[in-house]
Amino acid sequence: RKEVEQDPGPFNVPEGATVAFNCTYSNSASQSFFWYRQDCRKEPKLLMSVYSSGNEDGRFTAQLNRASQYISLLIRDSKLSDSATYLCVVKRGFKTIFGAGTRLFVKA
């Protein structure tokens, strides 16, 4: 079993839709959590950190559930430009573990 697991998708949604991704992690010692975005043939870029209290950045909301060991990302009012792969990242001590990513396609 992989330490960080994501549904690979793809998620195909119309513009304006709300879409949510989950990511589960297996090691309860995990300390920090992030969502990165990766456009096709580009490098990953930090989208947002994830805190236990939940955090919001514009149309994006991230939440952490330590008891169930998962993090989530909610995108409201999807734009065409949101089409990308969303990578879940977990840090444990010095180790950084990426999930395989969830692909999102937003269509007009």
Added chain:
Amino acid sequence: EAGVAQSPRYKIIEKRQSVAFWCNPISGHATLYWYQQILGQGPKLLIQFQNNGVVDDSQLPKDRFSAERLKGVDSTLKIQPAKLEDSAVYLCASSLELSAGDTQYFGPGTRLTVL
């Protein structure tokens, strides 16, 4: 502020040949990471440096891969000899410090094709 620089951007070699990649992190960033990203997968950490010391190289195939970060700034990753399964994008990233909450900034990557 200049980002993470990598070269070359693309490399095509035949199996059993050698190849080297170069990375220049963001100025002042103490921590440098090398990742391997195979098509359809997330990045896999190969090696992590804090200044010029290795913090974690547990997933580096040491029989064929080597990396160094002389003087704690630039870094090179070498593969010798290359195998077909080494075809991937090699990403370099840097962060200010080693703390768990630190943001990693990625370079554009080197796309390696092994024939």
